[in-house]
Amino acid sequence: MAFVTRQFIRSLSSSAALHAAIKHVTIIGGGLMGAGIAQVAASTGHSVVLVDTSEDILKKSAKGIESSLKRVAKKKFAEKPEDGEAFIQKILKNISTSTDAASVVQGTDLVVEAIVENLKVKQDLFGALDKAAPEHTIFASNTSSLPIADIASSTARLDRFGGLHFFNPVPMMKLVEVIKAPGTSQQTFDSLLEFSKALGKHPVSCKDTPGFIVNRLLVPYMLEAVRLHERGHGSKEDIDVAMKLGAGYPMGPFELLDYVGLDTSKFIIDGWHEKDPDNPLFAPSPLLNKLVAEGKLGKKTDVAVSSFI
Numbered sequence: 001m002a003f004v005t006r007q008f009i010r011s012l013s014s015s016a017a018l019h020a021a022i023k024h025v026t027i028i029g030g031g032l033m034g035a036g037i038a039q040v041a042a043s044t045g046h047s048v049v050l051v052d053t054s055e056d057i058l059k060k061s062a063k064g065i066e067s068s069l070k071r072v073a074k075k076k077f078a079e080k081p082e083d084g085e086a087f088i089q090k091i092l093k094n095i096s097t098s099t100d101a102a103s104v105v106q107g108t109d110l111v112v113e114a115i116v117e118n119l120k121v122k123q124d125l126f127g128a129l130d131k132a133a134p135e136h137t138i139f140a141s142n143t144s145s146l147p148i149a150d151i152a153s154s155t156a157r158l159d160r161f162g163g164l165h166f167f168n169p170v171p172m173m174k175l176v177e178v179i180k181a182p183g184t185s186q187q188t189f190d191s192l193l194e195f196s197k198a199l200g201k202h203p204v205s206c207k208d209t210p211g212f213i214v215n216r217l218l219v220p221y222m223l224e225a226v227r228l229h230e231r232g233h234g235s236k237e238d239i240d241v242a243m244k245l246g247a248g249y250p251m252g253p254f255e256l257l258d259y260v261g262l263d264t265s266k267f268i269i270d271g272w273h274e275k276d277p278d279n280p281l282f283a284p285s286p287l288l289n290k291l292v293a294e295g296k297l298g299k300k301t302d303v304a305v306s307s308f309i
């Protein structure tokens with residue numbers, strides 16, 4: 001009986017310890033995803049440091065977080081708008097910013113990386129952070145399409161490395177894919193599941209396979225929408241309307257392409273084309289290449305791809 005009680009207390013205290021373990025979070029990349037992850041982590045009481053390459057970018061991230069919080073506050077405090085400002089300020093106090101990742105990770109429990117979708121750039125970042133971060137710090141990547149094991153290979157903490165794949169816009173989308181790579185320890189995986197729940201998200205468990213669950217299904221669907229249009233079988237407007245009214249999707253594929261960003265979409269399909277060059281679905285799109293080269297990236301540059309296709 002005493003043994004059972006001791007076991008029970010130990011299991012309670014170890015799950016409490018896991019939960020308490022992730023309190024200080026460093027988010028690297030203050031773009032569409034990193035700013036959203038920072039907002040949600042700060043809103044759920046975590047202490048957050050948001051890192052990017054310049055003060056100007058970080059100012060833009062902070063502005064984006066504030067306007068997103070205003071939308072949340074407007075809804076939450078519809079009856080008492082005067083409480084909305086205090087709510088926003090309390091959350092913003094949980095966020096600080098930095099351009100020096102190596103110095104801020106020294107006090108962090110979890111690093112969530114949300115930088116450009118490029119294997120070498122992610123590996124370089126994690127390789128450097130591995131030397132600066134404490135032993136207990138867990139590393140996670142928000143990659144859309146790269147194998148977690150490949151990113152983790154630049155570090156000596158394969159057991160404390162996993163995937164946390166959030167969805168755009170992070171404050172609204174409930175899902176987080178938690179990815180267990182072959183080297184990820186069960187304890188790390190459990191901590192990442194716990195952390196996702198602490199953010200108020202619904203985690204699903206994924207293996208480290210191409211596209212995990214959502215993008216394994218979503219990317220071919222979006223590519224086929226573009227190919228369908230390129231074959232002249234439907235206008236972009238009709239395709240968007242058809243998928244919204246016929247399949248119940250909140251956005252059509254072209255709207256979603258704008259929302260995700262054409263640069264990120266190009267990184268994803270170029271990477272998959274490199275791995276599977278004979279698959280015509282992943283063949284490069286001259287149009288996508290042209291738009292990205294011109295800096296027309298969708299919502300983030302206020303240019304809708306749908307007007308160009």
Ligand SMILES: CCCCCCCCCCCCC[C@H](O)CC(=O)SCCNC(=O)CCNC(=O)[C@H](O)C(C)(C)COP(=O)(O)OP(=O)(O)OC[C@H]1O[C@@H](n2cnc3c(N)ncnc32)[C@H](O)[C@@H]1OP(=O)(O)O
Nearest residue numbers: 068071075144167168169171172222226250260265285288
């Ligand atoms: C040419 C070659 C092509 C190559 C193609 C290759 C493609 C590859 C692409 C793969 C991409 C993968 C990317 C990634 O890894 C995975 C993803 O993230 S996929 C994206 C997933 N997201 C979606 O699918 C979003 C779908 N859209 C929606 O759910 C909704 O439209 C919306 C975004 C929630 C917005 O809702 P709407 O009703 O449309 O619009 P509103 O503006 O009225 O908003 C409703 C409601 O939400 C509040 N709100 C919206 N955004 C925010 C925010 N950022 N912060 C706070 N609040 C927000 C808003 O205030 C409204 O509140 P209400 O007024 O209703 O109370």
Ligand SMILES: NC(=O)c1ccc[n+]([C@@H]2O[C@H](COP(=O)([O-])OP(=O)(O)OC[C@H]3O[C@@H](n4cnc5c(N)ncnc54)[C@H](O)[C@@H]3O)[C@@H](O)[C@H]2O)c1
Nearest residue numbers: 029030031032033034052053114115116117143144168260
């Ligand atoms: N856009 C989406 O819908 C979406 C959804 C889920 C996952 N993702 C993934 O999240 C990641 C980020 O995507 P995003 O859409 O937020 O991109 P983004 O271009 O909006 O933001 C990336 C940010 O990272 C910064 N950055 C680049 N290199 C850096 C470095 N070495 N150190 C610090 N900051 C650096 C950039 O300055 C930029 O602000 C990608 O891996 C992407 O695949 C994107």
